[in-house]
Amino acid sequence: MLGNLKGLMVTFATFFRKPVTYKYPQEHKPIEDRYMGFPVLMWDEKVEEPYCTGCMVCVRYCPTQCMSAVMKDNPLHAEGKSTRRKIVDSFEINLGRCILCGICVDVCNFDAIEMSHEHELSKYARNDNRTNLPRLLEMGRSYQKESGWKPKPVKETKPEPETKTEEAVEAEN
Amino acid sequence: MSALETLLLVLAIFGVLTGLSVIVLSLIWLERKFLGRMQMRMGPMHVGPFGLLQPVADAVKLMAKEDLLSSLVDRVVYWVAPLAVFVPTFMIWVTIPVARDLVIRNLDMGLFYIIAFSVLSIVGLVTAGWASSNKYAVLGGFRAAAQLVSYEIPLILAVLGVAMLAQSMNLEEVVNSQSTVVYALVQPLGLVIFFIAGLAELGRTPFDIHPAESEVVGGPFVEYSGAHWAVFFLAEYINTFAIAALTVLLFLGGWLFPGISGDVSALGVLVFLVKTYLVILVVFWIRGTYPRLRIDQLMSLGWKVLVPLALVNVVITASYMFYGWSAWSLSLMSLAILGAAIWGLSKRMRTAPTPEYTVKLYVPAPEASNAG
Amino acid sequence: MVDLSTEGQLDTVQMMVNMGPQHPSTHGVFRMVLWVDGERIVDLEPHIGYLHRGSEKLCEGELYVQIVTLFDRMDYISNLNNEMIFCRAVERLMGLAVPERAEYIRVILCELNRVASHLLFCGTFGIDAGAMTPIMYAFRDREKIQSMFEAVTGARMMHNYIRIGGVKGDVPDDFSQRMGALLKVLRQGINETDKLLSFSEIFLARTKGIGVIDAETAIAYGMSGPSLRACGVPMDVRKDEPYSVYDRFDFGIPIGEKGDSWDRYYVRVEEMRQSMRIIEQALEQMPDGPTITPSRLVLRPPQGEVYVRGENPRGEIGVYLVSNGADKPYRVKVRPPSFCNLMAIKELLKDTYIADAVVILGSLDIVLGEVDR
Numbered sequence: 001m002l003g004n005l006k007g008l009m010v011t012f013a014t015f016f017r018k019p020v021t022y023k024y025p026q027e028h029k030p031i032e033d034r035y036m037g038f039p040v041l042m043w044d045e046k047v048e049e050p051y052c053t054g055c056m057v058c059v060r061y062c063p064t065q066c067m068s069a070v071m072k073d074n075p076l077h078a079e080g081k082s083t084r085r086k087i088v089d090s091f092e093i094n095l096g097r098c099i100l101c102g103i104c105v106d107v108c109n110f111d112a113i114e115m116s117h118e119h120e121l122s123k124y125a126r127n128d129n130r131t132n133l134p135r136l137l138e139m140g141r142s143y144q145k146e147s148g149w150k151p152k153p154v155k156e157t158k159p160e161p162e163t164k165t166e167e168a169v170e171a172e173n
Numbered sequence: 174m175s176a177l178e179t180l181l182l183v184l185a186i187f188g189v190l191t192g193l194s195v196i197v198l199s200l201i202w203l204e205r206k207f208l209g210r211m212q213m214r215m216g217p218m219h220v221g222p223f224g225l226l227q228p229v230a231d232a233v234k235l236m237a238k239e240d241l242l243s244s245l246v247d248r249v250v251y252w253v254a255p256l257a258v259f260v261p262t263f264m265i266w267v268t269i270p271v272a273r274d275l276v277i278r279n280l281d282m283g284l285f286y287i288i289a290f291s292v293l294s295i296v297g298l299v300t301a302g303w304a305s306s307n308k309y310a311v312l313g314g315f316r317a318a319a320q321l322v323s324y325e326i327p328l329i330l331a332v333l334g335v336a337m338l339a340q341s342m343n344l345e346e347v348v349n350s351q352s353t354v355v356y357a358l359v360q361p362l363g364l365v366i367f368f369i370a371g372l373a374e375l376g377r378t379p380f381d382i383h384p385a386e387s388e389v390v391g392g393p394f395v396e397y398s399g400a401h402w403a404v405f406f407l408a409e410y411i412n413t414f415a416i417a418a419l420t421v422l423l424f425l426g427g428w429l430f431p432g433i434s435g436d437v438s439a440l441g442v443l444v445f446l447v448k449t450y451l452v453i454l455v456v457f458w459i460r461g462t463y464p465r466l467r468i469d470q471l472m473s474l475g476w477k478v479l480v481p482l483a484l485v486n487v488v489i490t491a492s493y494m495f496y497g498w499s500a501w502s503l504s505l506m507s508l509a510i511l512g513a514a515i516w517g518l519s520k521r522m523r524t525a526p527t528p529e530y531t532v533k534l535y536v537p538a539p540e541a542s543n544a545g
Numbered sequence: 546m547v548d549l550s551t552e553g554q555l556d557t558v559q560m561m562v563n564m565g566p567q568h569p570s571t572h573g574v575f576r577m578v579l580w581v582d583g584e585r586i587v588d589l590e591p592h593i594g595y596l597h598r599g600s601e602k603l604c605e606g607e608l609y610v611q612i613v614t615l616f617d618r619m620d621y622i623s624n625l626n627n628e629m630i631f632c633r634a635v636e637r638l639m640g641l642a643v644p645e646r647a648e649y650i651r652v653i654l655c656e657l658n659r660v661a662s663h664l665l666f667c668g669t670f671g672i673d674a675g676a677m678t679p680i681m682y683a684f685r686d687r688e689k690i691q692s693m694f695e696a697v698t699g700a701r702m703m704h705n706y707i708r709i710g711g712v713k714g715d716v717p718d719d720f721s722q723r724m725g726a727l728l729k730v731l732r733q734g735i736n737e738t739d740k741l742l743s744f745s746e747i748f749l750a751r752t753k754g755i756g757v758i759d760a761e762t763a764i765a766y767g768m769s770g771p772s773l774r775a776c777g778v779p780m781d782v783r784k785d786e787p788y789s790v791y792d793r794f795d796f797g798i799p800i801g802e803k804g805d806s807w808d809r810y811y812v813r814v815e816e817m818r819q820s821m822r823i824i825e826q827a828l829e830q831m832p833d834g835p836t837i838t839p840s841r842l843v844l845r846p847p848q849g850e851v852y853v854r855g856e857n858p859r860g861e862i863g864v865y866l867v868s869n870g871a872d873k874p875y876r877v878k879v880r881p882p883s884f885c886n887l888m889a890i891k892e893l894l895k896d897t898y899i900a901d902a903v904v905i906l907g908s909l910d911i912v913l914g915e916v917d918r
Contacts, residue, residue, distance in 0.1 A: 002519070003744035004463070010741040011211045011462045011678060019215045020685050032692065034717070036699035061842070063611035101614045101705040102713075107842060115699065212681035308562045312584070312899065378675060379747050387570035387673050388900050462741070464748045465675025467900045468584055519746060 033147075036102050036115035038095050040140035041133070042149070047082045049074070050137055051151070052112035054088035058104035066097035067104065088112075091136060095121055096129035111151040116143035185277045189266050197410040201228040203450070204457050211461040235406075238399035243306060246396065250304035255397070255404035257297030261290045262408045262415065269418055270345050272428045272441030284342040287419070288329055291374070294408065295321045298383065298393045301405070305396035313392020316468055317376070317383035323475040324373035324380075330483030331367035334360055334490045335423045348427035355426040359500065362486050362507040362514075364424045366479055371416035373475065375409070377456055379463040382471055417452040421445060425452070482514055559587055562899070566595045570673050570903045573913030577890075577902070584898045591890050596917040604877035609635055609709060609844040612877070617703045619879065620915040622665055623858045625651075625658040625694075628707040630855045631877075633788065634864040635709045637853055638846040641838055647711035648790045649831040653724070654697065654706070656820040656827070660731060661690040662858035663771075663813040663820075664738075666910045670810055671742050673907035674751045679742045686734035693727055709844060711837030721828050728821050735817055743811060752807035756893045756905035759804060766892065767885040770860025771812045772909055776804035782856040794826045806908035813858075813910070843872045859883045859910055879918060883911040 022029050031037075039058075042051045054071030072089035076082035104113050118139055123129050131139075143149065202217065202225060209216025217224025242251075268283040270276035280286050295318060302314015335356055339347040357364045373380040383392040394405050421427055425448050428441035466474065486507070493503040562579045565571035574595035580588040600619055604612050616627040629651055636643060643651075664687045668680030691701045697716050698706035706713045717723075742748055758768075760776040773780055781798045783791040799815035801808025848870040854863040860882030867876040886909045893905050 003746050003749070007462045007741045007745045008458065010737055011458065014213060014682075014737075015207075015211050017213060019210065020213045020688075021215055023215065023218055029692075032696040032699075034697070034699040035695055061608070061611070063607060063614050099614060099703060100700060101611075101617075101703065102699065103610060103614070103705070106713075208677070212678050213685055214681065308560060311560075312562070312581075316584075378677075381675065382900075385675065385900070387675060387903050390569060461678050463676060463745065464671065464742070464751055465900075466747055467751060467898055469898065470750055 031117050031119075035117050035119070036100050037117045037119040038098060038100065038115070038121065038131075038139070039093060039104055039113050039136075040116040040118065040143055041088070041091060041136040042112055042114055042140045042144060042151070043137055044151075045144075047076060047084075049076055049082060049084070050088055050112065050133075051110050052088040052091060053084055053086045053110055054091065055086075055109070057107045057109065058113055061103050061107045063101060063103065064097050064099055066094045066099075068092050088133065091133040092130055093136060094130045096123075096126065114140065114143065114149065116140065117146065118143070182277065186267075189277065190263065193263070193266065193411050193414070194407070196414055197407055198228040198232070200410045200414060200453065201231070203453070204460075207454060207457045208461050211458070232403065235403040236400050240399040240401060241396075243396055245306040247304040247306070250300050251396075252401070254297050254301035254304060254393075255401045255408075257300060258294045259297075259404050259408045259411075261293040261297075262411045265290045265415055266411075268344060269415065269422070270348070270427070271418075271445050272438045273345070275438055275442065276345070279343065279345050282342050283344040284332055284336055284347070287344075288325070288332065291412075291415075292321075292325055294412070297408075301397070302393035305393065307396050309389040309391070310393050310395045313383045313385075313389040313395070316385075316389070317393060319468065320376070320380065320382055320471060320475075321374060323472055324370045324479070327366050327475065327479035327483040328370040328374060330480070330487055331363045331370060332423065334363040334483075334486045337487070337490050337494060344422055344427075348422055348429060351426045352429055354500070355424065355429075357424040357426075359504055360424070360486065360490065360507050361504065362482065362511045363490075364420070365511060366483050366486060367424065368420060370475075370479060370483075371420065372456065372459070373471065375412050375416055375456075377413070378460040379466050380471060381465055382468050385465055387465075413453060413456060414449065417449045417456065418445075420452050421448040478514065478518065482510065485510055557582070564899075564902070565592075571906065572669065572911055575887075575906070575911065575913055575916070577894075577906075579899065579902065581899060584900070586894055586897055586899065586902060589891060589894050589902075591887070593884075593887070593913075594917050596913045598918065600918045601877050601879060604874055606873060608872055609846070609874070610842060612874070613708065614703065614705050617705060618914060619881070619918055620857060620859065620862075620883070620912050621702060622912050623658045623662040624702055624704055625654045625698075625707060626855065626857045627862070628704065629655055629789075630853060630857070630862050630864050632707050632709045633855065634851055634853045634866045635844065635846060638849060638851045638866060638868055639709075639840075639844065641710050641840060643711055644835045644838060645790075645832050646715075646834040647836045649827050650712050650716055650836065651707055652789055652791065652794075653824050653827045653831075654694070656823045657690055657693065659820045659858045660817045661687045663817045664690075664735070666813055666858075667738055667742065667810070670904075670907045670910075671738075671748075673903045674742075674748055676742060676745075676748070679738050682734060682738045682741065686731055686738075689727055689730055693723065696723065708837060710840045711835070713837070715836045721831075724824065724828055728824060731817075731821060735814065739814055743814060749807065751900075751904055752805065752810060752908070754803070754805050754807075755897070755901050756806045756809075756908060757804050758889060758893055762892060763804065763889065766889040768860070768889055769885060770857065770882050771816060772809055772860060772886045774798060775801035775808035775812045777802055780861075782854050782861050786854065788853070788855055790827075791823075793830065794823045796820075796823050796826075806904050809908040809910075845870060845872050854880075857882050859912065859915070860886055879915075881915040881918060883909070884916045884918075887911050887916055 044051050054069045056069050059067045059069050069091045070089040071086045074082055074084050074087035077085050100115065102115050105115055116139055121129060206216035217227035220226040220230045265287045267277045268280045268286055270279060298317040299314045302310040302317065335347060336342050338356060338359065339350040341347060376383050384394060385392065394402055397405060428445040430444045433440055433444055489503065489506045559580045559582050562581055563576065564579050565576035566574035571577065576592040576595065578590040578592065579586050600615050603615055607615065613628050613631060616631045617624045620627050664683040668683030671679030694704060695701050697720065698704035758776060760778050763773050763776045764778065769780065777800050779798045779800050784798060796819045799812045799819065801812050846868040848868060850865070850867040852863060852865045854861055862882050863880035865878040866874055869875040890906065894902050897905065
């Protein structure tokens with residue numbers, strides 16, 4: 001019976017300890033810095049345009065094909081304000097399909113997409129999770145503000161194979 | 174019976190019903206909160222201060238819920254079953270006194286009446302299981318029948334010991350006869366038997382065999398929803414309260430407390446309620462700690478341990494009464510037998526050949542690791 | 546003498562009970578068709594496949610970097626172990642060296658994942674046996690591990706952190722301090738769960754001598770991991786065929802004696818303690834350096850095939866990878882430990898009670914995501 005009594009003592013002692021849970025909808029568990037929430041598009045505040053050029057690398061590497069992007073000529077480039085010749089025209093992520101793997105962030109050459117801390121996205125309809133460009137940029141800006149995100153310093157020597165492989169994939173397709 | 178008396182009786186019954194409902198709501202809140210704290214959770218927090226209104230919200234939700242009905246159920250039996258469970262649990266409160274003279278009808282055969290009525294609720298559980306036309310419900314119903322019938326016997330025998338000591342089956346007199354020393358001290362064995370058998374009667378952990386969620390998914394109640402399920406739930410909690418109240422009345426001195434005059438009704442009720450809630454907290458505490466027994470283990474515990482012990486309890490009480498031994502001799506005998514039973518049981522339950530309950534640590538020799 | 550036996554006089558019939566896939570204690574969507582005689586199980590027929598997502602076939606259509614995410618979702622309780630086995634397969638095929646520091650990070654996280662997985666097991670096993678508190682304690686501690694994962698990998702469950710050639714990024718700066726604090730809390734928590742559940746007489750009565758399987762039968766069924774070690778077979782891939790840097794640590798293999806449910810339970814409890822020993826040693830020995838060997842994004846391993854095995858919390862996991870030189874594998878076959886452990890279910894459940902069925906199934910610690918893949 002000793003084991004049973006020990007068990008009773010454990011629950012009795014625990015009774016006086018502080019609960020470890022959070023009152024969820026009011027209180028949230030703090031999020032770690034590296035937390036990978038939904039992918040969002042970043043906003044270049046210097047030029048006032050998205051970083052994204054619509055190159056579709058992320059679209060190709062997405063394991064669940066949850067993204068789509070369309071590229072256009074950058075009007076700001078024509079005006080000479082921006083160094084980006086092409087800019088994203090439309091971008092859509094189906095956040096209901098996204099598995100938060102972070103591959104899109106790894107493959108992006110322009111620091112245009114980041115995993116935000118946004119993770120609660122209840123919607124009323126199934127298609128409401130299809131997030132378009134303005135919404136993604138808005139989420140990106142709030143993430144930028146919240147986390148003090150800065151673009152990575154200019155990458156030294158772009159790894160050669162990457163561009164090659166992209167072409168290879170394209171060639172295959 | 175005059176019209177006024179009848180009116181008073183009806184009012185009293187309504188009073189008891191209301192009081193019991195309030196108590197059930199408080200018990201639900203208490204159980205959730207208590208278990209929550211034991212599990213390092215907060216329990217209900219959102220509805221009302223400290224979640225106090227949570228049981229009310231639950232009750233409203235259950236009442237408003239659609240009553241789902243499988244097409245194969247035996248309708249009449251299916252609807253009658255909750256009542257068959259609820260009515261006996263309510264009926265026993267007719268004779269349970271909460272303070273001196275505070276009782277609907279103080280029957281001379283009160284204990285007999287309570288036992289006779291509490292057995293009836295088994296019928297409800299079995300019929301609920303049968304009528305649901307669900308295999309889990311059938312299994313649960315049969316489990317309930319086996320469990321509750323077998324545990325009636327030690328329960329009755331334990332009550333018998335008290336009735337012998339008090340020379341009465343009238344609950345008020347049972348309590349009054351404990352004015353010098355409570356029966357828990359005179360008959361610790363009887364208290365333990367009564368409490369364990371009571372837990373089994375309630376179907377509470379570790380004896381929650383018939384509603385066992387991980388095995389038969391709620392047992393007899395699996396097909397019930399909405400208000401009908403709520404009636405079962407209500408009955409279960411009233412039963413919990415009743416068993417705790419009986420424990421208090423039979424063994425812990427009811428509304429008597431040293432230094433508090435039992436003549437004042439309000440104080441008596443307070444003492445009674447405090448004691449009862451403490452017993453209920455023990456029930457919840459046990460629920461938060463133990464796993465569940467298996468049905469065959471439960472039956473062997475009932476028939477091979479509790480029934481013989483209860484018989485021994487009756488025998489020693491009888492000899493004590495017959496030979497007029499001194500008061501402490503019964504306590505000593507009772508304690509000795511209880512100790513022996515616990516010792517024997519813990520020996521018996523550790524069935525492994527090795528006393529050492531651990532796993533070995535295999536560390537392969539560095540030169541030759543011939544594992545596999 | 547009155548003949549009290551009802552043999553042949555009462556018309557009894559066996560009842561078929563469908564246990565699962567919606568039964569609360571079949572650990573996911575496993576279905577057992579039980580033929581019961583009263584409470585006793587006469588025969589049973591396990592059905593799997595309710596969670597079949599075709600992961601192996603999906604692997605053939607994905608790039609190597611993407612397959613890691615699929616492996617995350619196979620055994621969703623021990624994701625990092627699964628990621629590691631696939632990455633090791635690809636690395637072996639390509640002859641890719643992994644930096645030392647990355648190996649240590651992998652080992653630490655995998656062992657932490659093992660602790661998390663076993664904690665979950667202890668809790669759910671308590672639920673199966675009817676105790677509702679152990680799972681709360683287990684989750685309380687597991688939650689801290691998940692937060693640790695979140696701090697390191699950025700995700701609580703589907704990490705995609707272990708990459709081909711190393712790990713995604715270095716650990717945060719305060720990693721060792723946090724791990725030290727975490728291990729202390731975990732030790733305490735495991736001791737608490739242990740005290741609450743392991744030696745409770747009721748729990749012993751429910752699990753001791755229930756679902757006994759002897760070593761030969763277990764091996765014949767292909768059981769592995771804690772379920773096999775409970776039978777007294779000290780088989781552990783980390784010791785038998787040390788991979789990664791496991792040969793540098795000093796740890797024991799807990800083995801049981803009888804091969805019953807309690808042994809399977811307690812071997813896991815003890816394994817958590819051993820895992821924590823490994824983590825402590827790894828934290829001490831962890832060298833500095835790079836955490837990933839840079840490689841192309843689109844990998845094209847040379848033509849060939851490879852089979853690697855590793856020790857998952859549930860047993861031996863194997864990945865058989867065939868490459869035809871393209872950027873996608875030709876074939877990926879996983880040897881899932883819990884599927885092989887589940888094979889013995891018929892042997893284990895014969896002639897037991899329904900209540901035992903739940904306990905035995907729980908003691909095998911299956912994850913349906915891996916069984917069905």
